[in-house]
Amino acid sequence: MASIVNSLLVVVLGLNLFALGSSRLNAVIRIVALQGALLGFLPLLIHQPIGLAAVVAAVAAIVLKGIVIPIMLTSALQRAQIKREVEPLIGLLPSMILGALVTGFAMMFAAYLPVAREHSDLLLVPASLATVLVGFILLTTRFKAISQVIGYLVLENGIFIFGMLLVDAMPLTVEMGVLLDLFVGIFVVCIIVNHINQAFASMDTRRLVELKE
Amino acid sequence: MLNTAIHLLLLLLLPPLLPGVINKTKALFAGRQGPPLLQSYYDLAKLMRKDLVLSSTTTWIFVAAPVVTLVAVLLAGLLLPLGPFGAPIAFTGDLILFAYLLGLGRFFTTAAALDTGSAFEGMGAAREVTFACLAEPALFFALLALAKISGALDLSAMLHDPLAGPLHTVMAPLVLVAIGLFIVLLAENCRIPVDDPNTHLELTMIHEVMVLDHSGPLLGLVLYGAAIKLFVLSALILHVIAPFQTGHPWVDWPMFVGEMLGLAVGVGVTESIMARLQMRHVPYLLIAAVLFCGFGFVLLVR
Numbered sequence: 001m002a003s004i005v006n007s008l009l010v011v012v013l014g015l016n017l018f019a020l021g022s023s024r025l026n027a028v029i030r031i032v033a034l035q036g037a038l039l040g041f042l043p044l045l046i047h048q049p050i051g052l053a054a055v056v057a058a059v060a061a062i063v064l065k066g067i068v069i070p071i072m073l074t075s076a077l078q079r080a081q082i083k084r085e086v087e088p089l090i091g092l093l094p095s096m097i098l099g100a101l102v103t104g105f106a107m108m109f110a111a112y113l114p115v116a117r118e119h120s121d122l123l124l125v126p127a128s129l130a131t132v133l134v135g136f137i138l139l140t141t142r143f144k145a146i147s148q149v150i151g152y153l154v155l156e157n158g159i160f161i162f163g164m165l166l167v168d169a170m171p172l173t174v175e176m177g178v179l180l181d182l183f184v185g186i187f188v189v190c191i192i193v194n195h196i197n198q199a200f201a202s203m204d205t206r207r208l209v210e211l212k213e
Numbered sequence: 214m215l216n217t218a219i220h221l222l223l224l225l226l227l228p229p230l231l232p233g234v235i236n237k238t239k240a241l242f243a244g245r246q247g248p249p250l251l252q253s254y255y256d257l258a259k260l261m262r263k264d265l266v267l268s269s270t271t272t273w274i275f276v277a278a279p280v281v282t283l284v285a286v287l288l289a290g291l292l293l294p295l296g297p298f299g300a301p302i303a304f305t306g307d308l309i310l311f312a313y314l315l316g317l318g319r320f321f322t323t324a325a326a327l328d329t330g331s332a333f334e335g336m337g338a339a340r341e342v343t344f345a346c347l348a349e350p351a352l353f354f355a356l357l358a359l360a361k362i363s364g365a366l367d368l369s370a371m372l373h374d375p376l377a378g379p380l381h382t383v384m385a386p387l388v389l390v391a392i393g394l395f396i397v398l399l400a401e402n403c404r405i406p407v408d409d410p411n412t413h414l415e416l417t418m419i420h421e422v423m424v425l426d427h428s429g430p431l432l433g434l435v436l437y438g439a440a441i442k443l444f445v446l447s448a449l450i451l452h453v454i455a456p457f458q459t460g461h462p463w464v465d466w467p468m469f470v471g472e473m474l475g476l477a478v479g480v481g482v483t484e485s486i487m488a489r490l491q492m493r494h495v496p497y498l499l500i501a502a503v504l505f506c507g508f509g510f511v512l513l514v515r
Contacts, residue, residue, distance in 0.1 A: 002380075002381035003380045003381045003383075003384030003385070004384070006381060006384055006385035007384050007385050007387075007388040009385065010385045010386075010388050010389050010508070010512070011388060011392075013508070014389065014392060014501075014505060017501055017504060018501065021497045021498075021501060023494065092494075092497060093496070093497055093500065096497060096500065096501070096504075097500075100504045100508075103508070104508075104511065107511065107512075107515060111515065121381045121382065123385060123512075
């Protein structure tokens with residue numbers, strides 16, 4: 001089982017790099033959707049035996065992150081008629097290399113952390129740290145409001161991986177609450193994106209710093 | 214002995230079938246009938262009967278290059294074990310020779326392209342070498358990771374049974390190495406996300422543009438060498454993604470051929486569902502391949 005979980009996690013780490021390196025917003029949305037859907041299978045693999053709580057958490061995560069949120073983001077993108085390119089503060093290649101560096105850093109750092117023995121051969125801690133850091137890179141280096149939402153999604157994926165460590169301790173309601181928050185947050189942002197676009201004719205967060213009446 | 218004979222036969226006869234399978238898959242995706250599966254063999258037979266036209270600016274390098282390239286990839290194919298069987302030639306450290314035989318073939322192809330004195334071909338040669346600088350480290354990291362898992366330094370020992378180590382430490386690096394090697398396979402054989410083998414616009418071609426001046430039997434040798442390179446790299450990646458064996462040669466050989474054709478279908482599907490990358494984005498893909506293979510290695514030594 002550990003081998004399948006680890007393979008899944010390295011694919012997730014790879015998707016982080018592709019999310020940092022792709023130049024089209026649509027492609028980034030699809031990559032993050034795939035990442036979320038893959039992560040949805042984690043509770044099923046880690047919980048043995050599979051209980052109802054794990055199945056509910058997995059199905060909810062897969063449907064929400066793999067299908068509903070990407071559809072909302074894509075339609076918001078279409079309605080707001082944003083240009084399809086991401087506008088990074090630092091280039092795509094440097095941000096990919098930065099992503100690789102933080103992944104390596106997460107690997108080294110996680111090796112020093114005391115983890116419960118049943119998790120010690122899993123890559124859960126380094127993968128979650130790396131995904132959170134990549135989420136930060138996406139959040140801080142992209143100028144479009146919608147790509148910041150995508151960075152937030154990646155950040156949440158990292159936290160979701162970390163949550164797998166305490167999945168026995170964390171009740172289903174907390175898990176569902178997090179998913180609901182995420183869903184509502186993105187729902188609101190997708191509406192706001194549309195309104196900002198009508199009011200300011202720009203989605204560039206650099207221009208959204210001044211208050212006016 | 215028999216296995217060596219089958220190895221040689223497959224290495225010499227099977228490769229032109231792979232482009233046929235890829236083209237058929239692409240045609241099916243596009244709703245066309247497509248050229249027959251054996252089209253590459255017909256093309257080779259036709260080219261071999263044709264006359265040779267040599268530009269007056271070329272020297273002996275132009276004629277030697279396709280021959281050297283073909284011999285280099287054939288030798289690389291002899292070093293590489295196919296499926297669960299041993300390679301005809303194996304010694305410690307042959308992975309270096311394997312990688313540099315591929316490099317030698319590329320060197321002569323680019324030298325011949327520069328030898329024609331055509332501006333277009335020089336451009337193609339520059340691109341090929343630029344991308345190769347990134348594909349080669351990925352290949353080396355992949356081989357390094359496989360050597361680390363098996364503890365052996367010859368291809369036959371190190372590619373057999375890559376799952377030898379404890380499964381939970383080996384599986385994740387192997388997934389990374391497989392992804393990295395697949396990108397290298399696409400880049401080295403000028404398949405679609407990197408290069409389009411069907412394009413005939415000099416400004417966007419990479420590999421095709423380098424062989425524009427080759428004609429007749431020389432072009433045949435170039436195409437045959439390219440098919441063998443595809444075969445060799447596919448055989449390498451099959452060790453990582455499909456390390457199955459039954460121990461019975463009469464089951465294992467057909468299974469190997471089936472896996473090879475399956476991988477060709479996989480390449481065809483990848484080409485059908487992906488658009489070609491912009492030329493300036495190709496290095497990103499290759500750097501991703503380097504990072505994948507490098508991470509596989511880092512995970513192993515961690």
